[in-house]
Amino acid sequence: MRILGVDIGGTNIDIVIYDGDFHHVGSYSTSEVFSAGIDSFIEKIAEEVGAVAVGIGAAVWIKGDKPILAPNLPSIPQLDLKIPAVIENDANCFAVYAHHVFKLPNILAITVGTGIGSGIITNEELYRGDGLAGELGHWFVGGSEECSCGGKGHLEAYFGGRALKNKYGDVKELVSSGKVYSLKEFELFCTAVANAVTLLDSSAVVLGGRIGMNLMAEKVKEGIYRHLMPGFTPEVLALKDELAVAKGACLVCLKTLKR
Incomplete structure (x- = not known):
């Protein structure tokens, strides 16, 4: 199972793929990606790498599974993707990966x-x-x-x-x-x-x-x-890993899919 992990930060968007190991796909400008359309951007990469689901760690406040505020992003990401997707606060994804490591x-x-x-x-x-x-x-x-x-x-x-x-x-x-x-x-x-x-x-x-x-x-x-x-x-x-949030997003997504 290949899971795409996306870290949507205020300045950068980092993307990894998880297939039992983590692989860096790329890092991109947040403002440029939002201008071009974040849904199509994620779906294009997911298709290219053969991902079956997407875990997203974003700099957003999430209440009742709904993003309600994203003060450090160009806008609140309202994602409507064609493959299963799980969105979680980016710091929560980091915490999950920190627990995985330590x-x-x-x-x-x-x-x-x-x-x-x-x-x-x-x-x-x-x-x-x-x-x-x-x-x-x-x-x-x-x-x-x-x-x-x-x-x-x-x-x-x-x-x-x-x-x-x-x-x-x-x-x-x-x-x-x-x-x-x-x-x-x-x-x-x-x-x-x-x-x-x-x-x-x-x-x-x-x-x-x-x-x-x-x-x-x-x-x-x-x-x-x-x-x-x-x-x-x-x-x-x-934890000296710039991709920690994206990796944590993969783990959050994987755990959700196994429920």
């Missing part, structure tokens, strides 16, 4: 890319709540900076890739040089993560996304532990 029972998985997303694994299973569980990027952290979702003072308005680029310019240099760790925005991020760990008592915090996976896990751990009470001892790990 085999830990309780994970707080965090993606930092254009925005900030998070997914929760509890007792080996993805936790969705009523659908919107894990929106760490939209926690209120104070101030009046406007978030892409329309709210104000959200974490993503300070530490997401778009926010950092708008304020500081070259985000890649900001991270590679280590300057990011002295920013007040990094402290806001660590405080929010520590609060989430206190709520969940996670075995591990797993970092991903094109920015998150390049943060030094040890620096993030130091920042988190500054705010944790004794007794909370999560590992802090980086």
Whole structure:
């Protein structure tokens, strides 16, 4: 069975195929794909690779299996495909793949890319709540900076890739040089993560996304532990795989098809 995995992010769309192993199909510009038509784009690739189903991880809020908001995408993807398709929040897909890799029972998985997303694994299973569980990027952290979702003072308005680029310019240099760790925005991020760990008592915090996976896990751990009470001892790990969401989307789709 060949499953197509699609990661629809705010900046890039990554695609893999899963046939027992993962294979990278390609990476594309989100804005260009949406302009050309995302349905036809996915169907064309699925036909070319012989996929029988599609798993889609998208930067959207999903409530009751229905995408309701996509603040970092050109529009809410309303997909109508000719083959079976499963759509899931991209950070949830990342969490599923993080569990596949690290085999830990309780994970707080965090993606930092254009925005900030998070997914929760509890007792080996993805936790969705009523659908919107894990929106760490939209926690209120104070101030009046406007978030892409329309709210104000959200974490993503300070530490997401778009926010950092708008304020500081070259985000890649900001991270590679280590300057990011002295920013007040990094402290806001660590405080929010520590609060989430206190709520969940996670075995591990797993970092991903094109920015998150390049943060030094040890620096993030130091920042988190500054705010944790004794007794909370999560590992802090980086999953250095730009295709992790697309791979997780394959696994979510496969599990759904087997039900």
